[in-house]
Amino acid sequence: MPWKSDIQQGFRDIAPLAVGVAIYGLAFGLLAAQARMDGLQTGMMGALVFAGASQIVVVERIVAGAGAMTAVLAGLALNLRLLMMTAALREDLSARPWWQVMLGVHLTSDENWALMHATRRQGHAVGYWYLVGGGLCLLLVWVSSTTLGAVLAQAMPEPRALGMDFAFTAAFIAILRGLWRGPRADLLPWLISGGAVVVLVTVVRIEPSWALVLAAGLGAGFAGVRGNA
Amino acid sequence: MPDFGLVLLMLAGGTFAIRLGGYWLGRRLPATGGWAQGLSALPGCLILSLVAVQLLQGGPAEWGAALIAVLIALLTRNLPLTMLAGILAVLALRAVV
Numbered sequence: 001m002p003w004k005s006d007i008q009q010g011f012r013d014i015a016p017l018a019v020g021v022a023i024y025g026l027a028f029g030l031l032a033a034q035a036r037m038d039g040l041q042t043g044m045m046g047a048l049v050f051a052g053a054s055q056i057v058v059v060e061r062i063v064a065g066a067g068a069m070t071a072v073l074a075g076l077a078l079n080l081r082l083l084m085m086t087a088a089l090r091e092d093l094s095a096r097p098w099w100q101v102m103l104g105v106h107l108t109s110d111e112n113w114a115l116m117h118a119t120r121r122q123g124h125a126v127g128y129w130y131l132v133g134g135g136l137c138l139l140l141v142w143v144s145s146t147t148l149g150a151v152l153a154q155a156m157p158e159p160r161a162l163g164m165d166f167a168f169t170a171a172f173i174a175i176l177r178g179l180w181r182g183p184r185a186d187l188l189p190w191l192i193s194g195g196a197v198v199v200l201v202t203v204v205r206i207e208p209s210w211a212l213v214l215a216a217g218l219g220a221g222f223a224g225v226r227g228n229a
Numbered sequence: 230m231p232d233f234g235l236v237l238l239m240l241a242g243g244t245f246a247i248r249l250g251g252y253w254l255g256r257r258l259p260a261t262g263g264w265a266q267g268l269s270a271l272p273g274c275l276i277l278s279l280v281a282v283q284l285l286q287g288g289p290a291e292w293g294a295a296l297i298a299v300l301i302a303l304l305t306r307n308l309p310l311t312m313l314a315g316i317l318a319v320l321a322l323r324a325v326v
Contacts, residue, residue, distance in 0.1 A: 023312060027312075050244075054240065076240070077275060082248050086249070086250075087254050093252055106245060176302070194277055194281050212275070217274075220275075223267050
């Protein structure tokens with residue numbers, strides 16, 4: 001069964017990255033507990049949303065006092081990148097039954113999507129089932145680590161006392177390193193976004209959740225207009 | 230605190246719609262031009278904005294720890310290591326600053 005061995009290979013290849021996801025997951029569980037979510041709720045969120053960064057943003061915004069709509073919009077804006085990622089999967093997904101398309105897009109995350117493309121560039125003919133195998137591994141690790149984090153949090157000190165509140169900032173900085181495509185592509189859009197955040201939050205004084213969506217739109221919009229010129 | 234069920238429904242439904250919508254769009258839209266360039270620049274711009282918001286809400290200890298995290302990310306490109314360095318740095322700096 002070629003699809004079986006592809007699932008297994010995808011599962012195995014993603015394991016080192018899954019360690020990072022587990023650390024993320026434990027930390028997110030702590031944050032979820034701050035938002036008064038229990039283990040079951042945290043696990044359900046992990047399985048149904050399966051987009052770690054957006055879950056962190058949404059729960060972080062809620063802990064900071066934002067309303068449901070504001071928090072969810074900030075998280076969904078962060079997930080807009082998934083639109084590009086699944087768009088790039090069209091050749092792997094077309095001509096598949098509808099349930100395989102739905103499974104494939106739901107299991108698409110930064111890690112297994114990037115790994116599939118990287119493995120391909122090294123000359124291995126991996127595709128849909130490799131992506132699914134990696135996604136299943138990440139889903140299992142994400143759901144179990146976030147649930148564990150939320151359950152253990154009740155017997156743990158306050159996250160800030162552990163420095164865990166900063167873990168997400170550090171994680172996003174590491175992710176930024178991976179997202180950086182070089183000065184020609186990213187320097188000006190990133191400067192515009194960063195500058196816009198500072199002005200919108202400190203001068204215009206709008207709610208930070210909206211500031212980050214607006215600032216991201218300004219930077220990306222500039223990149224698009226520049227690219228079209 | 231907002232209602233958990235409402236947040237979960239909106240976030241899970243919205244995220245799945247984005248994932249499925251991307252596949253739907255990918256079959257229809259050109260892969261070149263300004264529209265595609267703007268969207269491909271979006272993840273970096275958004276995460277940078279998020280870090281900027283978080284750092285604005287922090288103080289000197291967070292700013293110093295962020296500087297250390299940037300250094301470790303540049304040197305190692307390793308997510309867990311960058312997180313560990315950031316956590317240790319912020320703990321040390323909060324004790325001092």
